[in-house]
Amino acid sequence: MYSYQKLFTFTKNIFESIGCPKEDADLATEVLLSADLRGIDSHGVARLIGYVRLWESNRINATPSIKTVHETPSTAVIDGDSGLGLVVAPKAMDLAIQKAQVAGTGWVAVKNSNHFGIAGYHAMKALPHDMIGIAMTNASPLVAPTNSLERLLGTNPIAVAIPAQEQPAFVADFATTTAANGKLEILQRKNQEAPTGWIQDAQGNMSTNPNELKAGGALVPLGGDTGSHKGYCLGATVDIFSAVLSGANYGPWVPPFVSFLPVAPNLVGEGIGHFFGAIRIDAFRPASEFKTHMDNWITTFRNSKSKSSDQPVLIPGDPERLTSAKRLQEGIPLLDPVIKDLQSLAQRFSLSF
16 A cells, blocks of 8 residues: 555656646646545556656647637637646636636636546536536547447546535546446456456457457447447547537547557647536525535435445445545555556656655
């Protein structure tokens, strides 16, 4: 187990070592480690070496000039200047919140960014303001649309955070595929098979090989054999909101996260795209009234009769919240391949790990 504070200090030092200003390094570290705390290990420090490799490949700008290039009272488009998505995204969400404070709702689309960590972190920024937060991003094409053999979409996550009064917030944060690519990476590190329904091979047959993507296979949209068209619709919606709307790359042109894969030729936009929304609750009804009813909604669902005594009905966000409390106290577990990656980064930048 590794303490949150020690991992925070190490990660921040890495970001500063690639040239990030201290404030940006702190922010990027907070966003990245929020994934480890919440049990989404695929998107935490396991990805740190990936960001460094993108920087080494001149695909990440450590000192971006993040600019608003178009706006109305309630909307904006931000150019991330190839910055870390871990920095660009929370700043864009802050702008959405500022616009919601004035106009009731705020909507910000982002282009020319990079991987932004977990979507839930950004959506949850709205909670202290008595707002509903929405965050989504497109990603490199690893997903075959329903009936397709071609990889045209990313895992394209959606997050929605909704405040309550006494109850913990409702936080839904999910990929639009049956499983996120990061979960395949974890299975690869553990040398385990993938469950049926996660991936298809190059011929379109279901596979349990977690390395199938390297052989031309693809992730499968959420919904499985009979409902993948629904996941396809969700993933496509995220792609359009995040990129077609902002001017980022979409579909097969989204740049890959891994630095060793080439960027697609004849790009149709700039970088990766995100989309954020902030909705002021009192633009619809008094916030205290709404949050009291959210308490009632949450307790009604949580207290519903379960099919199994050892598996209670959960509210979106419950597992991550409980994991976060536990890991803050007991530490964060890291797999051996992740530890080796962090040790190599320590050696690369003359740091201790």
